[in-house]
Amino acid sequence: MSQSQWLERYQSALMRNFGVPKRVFVKGEGIHLWDADGKRFTDMFSGIAVGGLGHGHPAVTEAVASQMRTLGHISNLYASPPQIALAERLVSLTGEPSRVYFANSGTEANEAALKVTRLTGRTKIVAMTGSFHGRTMGALALTSTAKYRTPFEPLPGEVVFSPFNDVDALASVVDDTTAAVILETIQGESGVIPANSEFLTAAREITRVHGALLWVDEVQTGIGRCGEWLTSVADGVEADLITVAKGLGNGIPMGACLATGPAGELFTPGSHGSTFAGNPIAAAAGLAVLDTIATEGLLDNAHAMGRLIKESLLGLGNPGIREVRGRGLLLGVGLSDQTGSRIVDAMLDAGWIIQAPRPDVLRLAPPLIVDAKTVAEFVEVLDDMVRRVRNNDR
Template structure:
């Protein structure tokens, strides 16, 4: 069947929450995918920073297959070996005493963290403008975009908004009534927006001073995306709450709320739950992702290839700035042409994202090679030339 035929069937059966699909993908291998019409694409979006090892990676295929033939679903009445091993591994990577609650997604990880903040006895949460934390009712209450929130208000409340990256505004907003400050180390949905170097340090200091939790949403930045396991490491701070998902499972649905230090004791039996969260198959996949990142030295690789992409795009006349760290790359345009660039790039065989009218987001698999990155730069520069003309 053709893409057009599949799209027609999609529109006849699937809720219209996303609009018509850009194409219908049928196969993936490494950093490439193919659609139903046989067109090949270099995937610079990776399922929105999810497919950390690309498509059909042997380590993930082996881990999932082995686990499914051994033990699949068990519910939360029972523990499994990969669940325990993954929790221990995340605690090791954090490097501090912590406890982990597993979920199926980043939104759910943020829902869990939101409930942790309520256990402090306070309700007010300070959140940055431009943020995106999810679409469920709790996570949506903490998501900045008015168009997302307005149709579903009233939402779980007591949220104070402050400009992202403005340390003075953050300090002014936090007092002894605040349960938590929630920020992304780098804003992803806003188009890879990087705050000033001292921003997270100020956030840590002000929350400590007022007895509030520092909650860092690393759903997009975590698990090696920026060249470190967690983007906050590059600031030297340690949060109280850390939310993860996307790249953690390498394509399998999994999220995690990591509560560090005393925050790890705030949720007790009966306070929260999940049927599928932390299931044996997804946690086995996550262990394979982590082992591959470690075994293949991908953290250093991510830094090298990310720098290559930024250097290759920074001097194009249509490009005002290239932002981000590692393989989280934002391309800021002088004109609001991101949608046109995205469409032309796809026609040229590149999948990327127009995050805002003047920002492109590039979050490829962490295994993107030097030659593949060079091809991406050459192709995207040609697309920028075409759109500029």
């Protein structure tokens, strides 16, 4: 069936919240995707930073298939060995005594963390301008972008927004009634904006002074995306709550809320739950992802390929590229004009998948398995497309 036929069926059957898709993909292998018309694409976005191991990785495929043959679902009235083993692995990544709540997505992991904060007896949450934490009502209340929030207001909770990377502003709004401060180490949806180290250190100090929790959303930055298991831990930030998802399941819906120290004791039997969360199949996928990242040296590769992309793009002398920011393989290409969406479309037509979170920013999140040859090809094509779009504006 052709792509146009599939899209016609899509538009008649699905709700319109995603608009009309630009392509219908039918196959994936490694860093490549194929659409319904047989055209091949190179995926430099990983399904919004999800597919760290690329498409159809044999370790994940075998783990999921083997687990499905063995035990697929039991609900959270019971436990399974993969669930317990994955929880132990995630605890080890925090470097301190922690407990894990499994979820089905990053949004759900943040919903769980939000409920944990309520058990402190406080209700005020301080979130950051430019933040994105999910689309469910609780997570949306913590998300500052007006276009996501406005249609669904009033939103729940007592949430105060403070300017990102502004220590004085944060100190002025956190007080003894604050339950938690939530932040991202890199604001991906806002255009790949990194938090500076002074801000992260100050956030920890300020929350400690007022007895509030520090909650770090690593849904996009964690599990190797930035060349670290957890960027906050790598940077020495001792968070009380860390949420992860995206890359943890490599396409299998999977998320987790990690609570360290006393925060890990706040959930008690009946506090929270989910029928599918932490099911044996998802847990097996998560274990396979962690094992593969470790054994294939993909943390180091994320650093190396991220540096190569940055240096190569900045070395082009392309007047349409202002800067390249980010960490590991979560990068933002700052543009000199508002042509982001047009460049994304031009790249797609040329067989490359990227995204523009803002009109003047391109977001890159290639699989952690990306190699130098692919990077060189990508940089050459992107250079050409940025120049073409820029010249067409003149």
